[in-house]
Amino acid sequence: MLRQHEEKKVTNEHQHLTQSNEYKAGWSFYLVLAGVATTLGSSLPVGYNIGVVNTPAEVIKKFCNESFISRYDVSLDEKWMNVLWSSVVSIFIVGGCTGSVLGAILADKLGRKKATIVTSVLFLFGALCFMVCRAANSVELLILGRLLVGLAGGLTTSIVPMYLTELAPLSLTGAMGVACPMGVNVGVLVGQVMGLKFLLGGVDDWPYLLSVYALLVILCLPILFMLPESPKYLYVVRKNETSAINELSRVRGVSASILTDEVDSLREESRVEVADDDHWSMLRLVMEPRLRLPLLLACSMQAGQQTSGINAVFYYSQTIFKQAGLSEANSQYATIGCGAINVCTAVLMLHLLPRRGRRPLLLASVLSAAVILAVLAVTMIYINMLSWMPYVCMVAVLSYVLVYGFGLGPIPYFIASEIFEVPPRPAGMAWGSLANWGGNFLVGMSFPTMREAIGPYSFIVFSVITAALYVFLKIYFPETRGKTPSQVSQLCSRGFQSRPHNTPGLTGI
Numbered sequence: 001m002l003r004q005h006e007e008k009k010v011t012n013e014h015q016h017l018t019q020s021n022e023y024k025a026g027w028s029f030y031l032v033l034a035g036v037a038t039t040l041g042s043s044l045p046v047g048y049n050i051g052v053v054n055t056p057a058e059v060i061k062k063f064c065n066e067s068f069i070s071r072y073d074v075s076l077d078e079k080w081m082n083v084l085w086s087s088v089v090s091i092f093i094v095g096g097c098t099g100s101v102l103g104a105i106l107a108d109k110l111g112r113k114k115a116t117i118v119t120s121v122l123f124l125f126g127a128l129c130f131m132v133c134r135a136a137n138s139v140e141l142l143i144l145g146r147l148l149v150g151l152a153g154g155l156t157t158s159i160v161p162m163y164l165t166e167l168a169p170l171s172l173t174g175a176m177g178v179a180c181p182m183g184v185n186v187g188v189l190v191g192q193v194m195g196l197k198f199l200l201g202g203v204d205d206w207p208y209l210l211s212v213y214a215l216l217v218i219l220c221l222p223i224l225f226m227l228p229e230s231p232k233y234l235y236v237v238r239k240n241e242t243s244a245i246n247e248l249s250r251v252r253g254v255s256a257s258i259l260t261d262e263v264d265s266l267r268e269e270s271r272v273e274v275a276d277d278d279h280w281s282m283l284r285l286v287m288e289p290r291l292r293l294p295l296l297l298a299c300s301m302q303a304g305q306q307t308s309g310i311n312a313v314f315y316y317s318q319t320i321f322k323q324a325g326l327s328e329a330n331s332q333y334a335t336i337g338c339g340a341i342n343v344c345t346a347v348l349m350l351h352l353l354p355r356r357g358r359r360p361l362l363l364a365s366v367l368s369a370a371v372i373l374a375v376l377a378v379t380m381i382y383i384n385m386l387s388w389m390p391y392v393c394m395v396a397v398l399s400y401v402l403v404y405g406f407g408l409g410p411i412p413y414f415i416a417s418e419i420f421e422v423p424p425r426p427a428g429m430a431w432g433s434l435a436n437w438g439g440n441f442l443v444g445m446s447f448p449t450m451r452e453a454i455g456p457y458s459f460i461v462f463s464v465i466t467a468a469l470y471v472f473l474k475i476y477f478p479e480t481r482g483k484t485p486s487q488v489s490q491l492c493s494r495g496f497q498s499r500p501h502n503t504p505g506l507t508g509i
Contacts, residue, residue: 025169025262028253034167034227035176038160039183041220042116045123045213046153047187053089053146055195056206061085063206064139071137084139091143092150093444096437099154104282104430106155108237112163112230115155120221122152127214134207145210156180158433161414162425166230167251169262174353174481177414182346185409187213189339196332235266236422269422269486280424282431291428293492294419297477298428299435301362301412304469306439308369308408309462312447313376313400314338320380320393334394338401345405357481358411358418359473365407366470372400373463380456412436418480419488475499 064084068074076084106115129145161180168176195201200209228247235244245263249256285291317338321331352361376396383389420428450458478491
């Protein structure tokens with residue numbers, strides 16, 4: 001009797017939702033599971049590997065020198081040690097750029113879910129290299145490990161935001177898009193915390209420090225196999241209507257008969273692309289005039305995220321905190337506090353993005369960052385002239401990290417998934433991810449020289465670049481909240497003649 005009652009109740013609810021059109025897609029079990037599993041098992045390891053190598057740098061350099069002496073009977077002087085260490089650090093970014101390009105291919109060939117699984121496997125092989133490199137007395141394994149995790153990182157930033165936003169209903173694409181950058185921020189913070197001496201910051205602990213993220217990857221990998229494939233990928237790219245509707249029903253947690261609006265949307269998107277069924281390569285995307293502005297928007301945001309000088313701010317933060325009177329240990333804790341601010345703002349963005357939209361938050365973040373960078377440059381120039389100036393510097397650093405997290409940090413990661421339709425989306429995401437890693441490489445290579453040549457005036461350069469980004473976005477960046485990628489692409493289809501922000505219903509700053 002109880003079972004019959006439950007079945008009758010479900011049937012009545014189903015009829016009610018269907019007849020009254022009251023169903024609105026929201027959070028479901030598989031949607032939350034996908035967000036958690038990819039954030040912890042894919043995005044977090046990216047952030048972890050970005051920052052963790054700085055803490056044990058001197059110990060690893062010593063290992064590298066001892067390895068060269070014992071294996072090759074060569075002692076590295078300071079110059080060649082710096083070259084070797086630069087290789088260890090930069091090979092991660094080379095892997096990231098390569099992974100970004102491969103992401104466009106794997107996302108279409110394997111599917112979004114299987115491509116995400118590939119990133120987890122690469123992370124595990126990288127961790128294995130870190131674990132055994134000291135025992136094997138092999139610098140080559142250390143470099144290979146950095147290359148593999150960089151490759152996995154590039155694939156992650158290219159594929160995971162796309163996968164999550166394609167799983168999400170239109171009202172939740174922003175919240176799901178934030179999951180990837182939130183995971184990266186958490187990873188950076190975890191790397192900073194794990195590097196503390198009383199955890200894994202000891203002299204002999206660096207192989208474990210570099211590879212401990214693998215525990216999360218191992219935990220989340222089985223869950224990835226359970227997740228649904230992107231219904232949009234199955235319907236529009238693979239042309240498998242039955243599987244797409246089944247996966248859509250599974251991720252929404254309701255019967256397919258209730259999802260008529262979403263299925264109609266899939267059909268419409270597939271119909272628009274049916275006459276243009278060729279594969280979208282990265283080169284083809286560059287050559288397509290109507291998609292040139294969306295491509296420039298995605299790449300400028302991703303590159304601008306790095307050229308805003310976030311890594312330079314973190315580099316100087318510990319020095320600033322010391323000059324404000326904090327001890328060595330407390331300065332390290334304060335820097336960790338900056339990472340915690342980044343994480344907290346990412347969590348708040350889960351609430352703000354669906355309500356405030358992308359354009360106002362991003363423009364406010366970019367403009368504020370440009371102003372604060374200029375203020376930071378001035379305060380650092382006069383930091384030793386006034387007793388209270390270090391405190392102003394400290395406030396400027398914390399303020400910059402705060403405003404960065406409210407737009408410039410998270411939004412560029414997923415914006416390409418909201419401005420490109422399904423077929424060209426992998427290529428658009430790949431270009432955006434490549435611009436991000438390329439910007440990271442550019443700043444990493446140029447900042448040491450800038451620091452030596454012009455010191456705090458470096459932040460003026462970052463401020464000018466960020467201000468230029470604000471002007472570009474102010475003119476050309478449309479609000480994407482509540483709009484399908486087809487609608488956004490249409491707004492930007494006239495290239496630099498487009499003025500998408502002037503379209504009725506769009507918000508600006």
